[in-house]
Amino acid sequence: MTTIEERLLEHKQSLNIVQAPSELEARLRNALEHVPNKKRNVNRAMIWVVSLAAGLLLVVGTYQYPAFAYYGNKLFNKIELTSLSFSEVAEQGYGQTVNKSTTLDDGTVISINGVIADDNALSLYYTVDRQAGSVFDENGSMRYSVDKIQGFLTDSMLRSGGGNHSKDETHFEGVDKFDPVSPFARTLTVTFSVWLDNGKRAFYPIQFKYEANKAMKNIIKEDISKSVPVDQGTVHYDSITASPTSTIVRGHYEMDYEGFPRFMGKTNLYVNGSEVKSWGSRGLAEKGMGFELEFDVFPTDKIENVELVLENFPGYQKVEEPISLASPSDLSFKIGNEKVWIRSVIKTDTGYDIVIARNQFTLLETDNLSIQAGDSVVPVSTISVSRPWDLKNGNIMWEQTYSFNTMEEPKWLLLDGFNYIKTYDKTISIPVNNKK
Structure with missing residues (x-):
């Protein structure tokens, strides 16, 4: 990997890819046109030198682009950026005011009030206003959603969102969070979708000029x-x-x-x-x-x-010794820091059923799970789905039935280990x- 590539990878979160200024492209084209036709290895060397120079210009020149203004100061004001009022956020000096809207076929107006962007996400502040005399129905706000944000080097999907209705239910204010956008995007297109009464969706794109130096803050x-x-x-x-x-x-x-x-x-x-x-x-x-x-x-x-x-984090406990099945009836065994309960050992027409209980996120290894019955080691044949076991003390365990095809009474449970939350x-x- 070349030095330039390493340098660009260091800035991957914020750069993704760098677009050269238009005048640089012209200078490079002019330089390449005047490269003498020498031996092939010389041409390659010259191209590499020009590419290296271009790379250096790109790496250094990017910091003159306004998108990187938010790297300048170490400001970290604590404000509630999840406030549904963009005007309150803007008063604190955050975000870019947009004020772009579109009117739907039914008269509903969707407006983008502003955006806040950084390396972690882009937050979109928007409103939905129903036409005069019309209110949101029970699922009204769910009819309107934002699909994605697109732009130069940007295809950001929705991560989360929420909002509130006004008291008269004619106005909705929302904040949606998206994957981060490229700081080099000059325009962004936000696509809103609406579920129509016929069950189909209509799409309404809103494009606005993106000013990264205003939308972004330091990090x-x-x-x-x-x-x-x-x-x-x-x-x-x-x-x-x-x-x-x-x-x-x-x-x-x-x-x-x-x-x-x-x-x-x-x-x-x-x-x-x-x-x-x-x-x-x-x-x-x-x-x-x-x-x-x-x-x-x-x-x-x-x-x-x-x-x-x-x-x-998930832990693993190896079981070194066989577990006795001699006295079940809710007998518990402590293995490491976890407990396993042998609830019952019941003879059936085809063999024996053993009910084993454990904590919800404790999962027994079943590949080699078996029993010792007489001189034979009998593998498990079937395992039931988990079901709750209420201890009536505020704790709920989970139990399963393990079936074994043997007519001899089992004496030991053979278990390699289990996974649990450690x-x-x-x-x-x-x-x-x-x-x-």
């Missing part, structure tokens, strides 16, 4: 590059991006098995010792074994310390270089 971006070892692999925390709209932690898994973990576990974020509200997580299959954790905005601009705590409570301190 805190830090590499974390720290990891936590877990029972069957490692959880890597790669970076944190804290913006006026949200805080995103990105990382990846390196597991001893293929695929994502069955559960993503729980990671908490603390700023100055205070927990930041979590908004969920998602796996990033397109980035290998990547994941993304979303949190609320930082609660303060006076940052003293930032910490991530891996509270829990408590780790491992803390990672994040160095934040832009403290105030």
Whole structure:
């Protein structure tokens, strides 16, 4: 990989790809036209030199583009950016005012009031006004939705959204959050869709001039590059991006098995010792074994310390000894930090049914699950679906029936191990270089 490519990859989150200024294209074309026709290897060398120069101009020149104005200062005001009134947000100096609208065939007016953008997301503030004398029906607001936002190097899908009706139910104010848009987009097209009475959808695009230097605000971006070892692999925390709209932690898994973990576990974020509200997580299959954790905005601009705590994550407990089936009737066995209940061992016409209960997210390995009956090891033949077992003390376990085809009474349950939610409570301190 060349040095230029490495430099561009470092800016992948904000650049995606760089568009050269029009005058640079002309200069490069003129330079190439005047390259002498020498040996082929010389031509390649000359092209490489010109490309390198262009790359340097691109990397350095991008910082003159207004989209990067939000990198300048270290401002981090705590305001409620999820407020449904864009005017209140604009008063705090956030966002770009748009004020573009379209009128639907039935007279309904959809207006884009403004947008706020950063490296984490784009928040779209919009209103829906019904025509005079008409109100939203019970599902009225669900008839109107935003499909996507498109523009130069931009095809952003909806992540989440919400809104409120006015008291007379003729006016709806909404905020929808989308994947981040390219800071190099000059115009954006927002496509609204409406469900018609005939069951079909009509689409209404609204295009507006996008001013990245107004829509975007500064962010805190830090590499974390720290990891936590877990029972069957490692959880890597790669970076944190804290913006006026949200805080995103990105990382990846390196597991001893293929695929994502069955559960993503729980990671908490603390700023100055205070927990930041979590908004969920998602796996990033397109980035290998990547994941993304979303949190609320930082609660303060006076940052003293930032910490991530891996509270829990899938664990694996190996079962070294066979489990006795001699005295069932809700007998529990503690294996590691977990309990398994042998609820019953019942003889049937075809063999024996064993009812085993466990915590909801404790999953027995069944590939080699078997019983010792006499001198024989008998594998499980069928396993029922899970069903709840209410302990009447506020706890609910989950039980399943395991059937074995043998006429001999089983003495031991043979189990390789089980997966469960394990408590780790491992803390990672994040160095934040832009403290105030």
